[in-house]
Amino acid sequence: MRIRALVSVVGLLLTAVAVDALAVTQVKSMRLWRAPDNTRLVFDLSGPVQHSVFTLTAPDRLVIDINGATLAAPLSVSTSNTPITSVRSAQRTPTDLRVVVDLKKSVTPKSFTLAPNAQYGNRLVVDLFDQEADAVTPPPTPPVATTPAVPVTPAQPAIKLTPVPNGKRDIVIAIDAGHGGEDPGASGSRGQHEKDIVLAIAKELQRQINSEKGFRAELTRTGDYFIPLRKRTEIARKKGADLFISIHADAAPSKAAFGASVFALSDRGATSETARWLADSENRSDLIGGAGNVSLDDKDRMLAGVLLDLSMTASLSSSLNVGQKVLGNMGRITPLHKQRVEQAGFMVLKSPDIPSILVETGFISNANEAAKLATPSHQQSLARSIHSGVRQFFQQNPPPGTYVAWLRDSGKIAQGPREHSVRPGETLAMIAVRYQVSVASLRSANSLKTDELKVGQHLNIPTTALAAQQ
Numbered sequence: 001m002r003i004r005a006l007v008s009v010v011g012l013l014l015t016a017v018a019v020d021a022l023a024v025t026q027v028k029s030m031r032l033w034r035a036p037d038n039t040r041l042v043f044d045l046s047g048p049v050q051h052s053v054f055t056l057t058a059p060d061r062l063v064i065d066i067n068g069a070t071l072a073a074p075l076s077v078s079t080s081n082t083p084i085t086s087v088r089s090a091q092r093t094p095t096d097l098r099v100v101v102d103l104k105k106s107v108t109p110k111s112f113t114l115a116p117n118a119q120y121g122n123r124l125v126v127d128l129f130d131q132e133a134d135a136v137t138p139p140p141t142p143p144v145a146t147t148p149a150v151p152v153t154p155a156q157p158a159i160k161l162t163p164v165p166n167g168k169r170d171i172v173i174a175i176d177a178g179h180g181g182e183d184p185g186a187s188g189s190r191g192q193h194e195k196d197i198v199l200a201i202a203k204e205l206q207r208q209i210n211s212e213k214g215f216r217a218e219l220t221r222t223g224d225y226f227i228p229l230r231k232r233t234e235i236a237r238k239k240g241a242d243l244f245i246s247i248h249a250d251a252a253p254s255k256a257a258f259g260a261s262v263f264a265l266s267d268r269g270a271t272s273e274t275a276r277w278l279a280d281s282e283n284r285s286d287l288i289g290g291a292g293n294v295s296l297d298d299k300d301r302m303l304a305g306v307l308l309d310l311s312m313t314a315s316l317s318s319s320l321n322v323g324q325k326v327l328g329n330m331g332r333i334t335p336l337h338k339q340r341v342e343q344a345g346f347m348v349l350k351s352p353d354i355p356s357i358l359v360e361t362g363f364i365s366n367a368n369e370a371a372k373l374a375t376p377s378h379q380q381s382l383a384r385s386i387h388s389g390v391r392q393f394f395q396q397n398p399p400p401g402t403y404v405a406w407l408r409d410s411g412k413i414a415q416g417p418r419e420h421s422v423r424p425g426e427t428l429a430m431i432a433v434r435y436q437v438s439v440a441s442l443r444s445a446n447s448l449k450t451d452e453l454k455v456g457q458h459l460n461i462p463t464t465a466l467a468a469q470q
């Protein structure tokens with residue numbers, strides 16, 4: 001009796017082991033996202049898999065072998081506007097699945113797997129990059145207006161002025177709609193997705209800015225697809241952006257939290273707990289979308305050096321200035337979460353040479369705000385208030401060589417006083433370079449007896465035309 005019982009226990013164990021070995025991963029569904037230069041396929045899996053990807057020609061097709069997997073349901077997605085004509089699948093062995101993607105033209109594939117996160121389980125991602133010849137080449141953009149990295153020493157009595165270009169180019173505003181594709185961002189209780197709301201606001205803001213002479217707006221993302229955070233700032237730089245605005249509508253652990261906020265990059269630490277929390281959740285975006293294998297630690301170390309750079313100081317000061325103007329205008333149409341520009345370590349704000357702000361248009365986790373954010377009329381008002389802040393900033397601080405600078409210098413727009421609030425480490429020479437004026441004109445405009453500056457001291461900045469005469 002006792003022996004027979006033991007035997008049957010062993011038998012049960014053996015059965016359990018055998019079942020476990022046979023247990024294969026299920027491919028539960030396939031999602032597709034089309035970006036301007038690639039098509040992303042995401043397979044949702046019940047567990048981890050091994051896979052391989054290769055292409056075949058005549059006709060062009062892509063083969064995706066997923067080992068240790070079976071199909072839970074037929075794969076179906078809309079392939080319109082993609083190089084894909086159809087997707088077929090077959091079981092090569094009882095546990096090896098082959099997916100064949102039929103193509104109109106050849107593509108360059110790149111694939112990787114992603115571990116589960118808060119929103120999704122295991123995933124296999126296959127990116128189909130359009131081939132170079134097919135990619136639409138964007139028109140050439142004017143060079144980026146950066147503050148020249150002139151080596152300056154505080155003791156230098158005068159600094160050579162960089163010649164002001166004579167052109168009348170547009171001021172370029174890069175508008176970045178946060179999240180996208182398989183990264184929906186925050187979600188409201190009625191299923192509103194941050195990625196959709198912010199894209200609508202971004203497009204409206206682009207429309208408004210483009211209707212104003214002297215300005216051009218470029219979107220980093222034009223549809224529902226994912227872009228890694230670093231790529232967003234890269235796109236802005238390629239477009240020759242004078243300002244980068246990232247638009248979000250976020251969630252907070254407290255459902256009662258409400259109001260809009262504007263952020264600039266912090267030089268060290270976040271200015272509030274909310275700021276820290278938001279920065280963490282926004283920066284997580286890359287882990288959701290698949291740029292998580294990039295070592296951010298390295299970049300941060302590199303950025304630590306960049307932060308000390310003169311141009312960073314200049315663009316951070318501009319970021320705070322434009323941010324405050326945007327916040328002031330937003331405060332007229334929606335409640336504010338904080339009255340002043342907050343600072344936090346958002347990845348998308350880390351462009352050393354482009355003033356950058358992140359606008360949280362409201363809390364999607366708050367039922368009232370989520371409902372408002374989804375209305376086109378509120379989206380328009382938000383865009384209008386951001387636009388007003390941007391216009392005010394650039395009318396007071398037009399980059400040299402732009403149409404707005406020309407208008408200003410030829411007296412066609414009222415010249416509001418320009419002011420600069422001195423930041424730690426800044427010298428009179430640095431400020432002169434930044435505003436393209438001479439140190440002498442700064443001294444006389446502020447009746448300075450010495451070149452010593454105090455942090456927080458307000459300086460009047462003379463107009464370019466006036467400064468050039470001195």
Ligand SMILES: [Zn+2]
Pocket residue numbers: 178179185186194248249250282
């Ligand atoms: Zn967001």
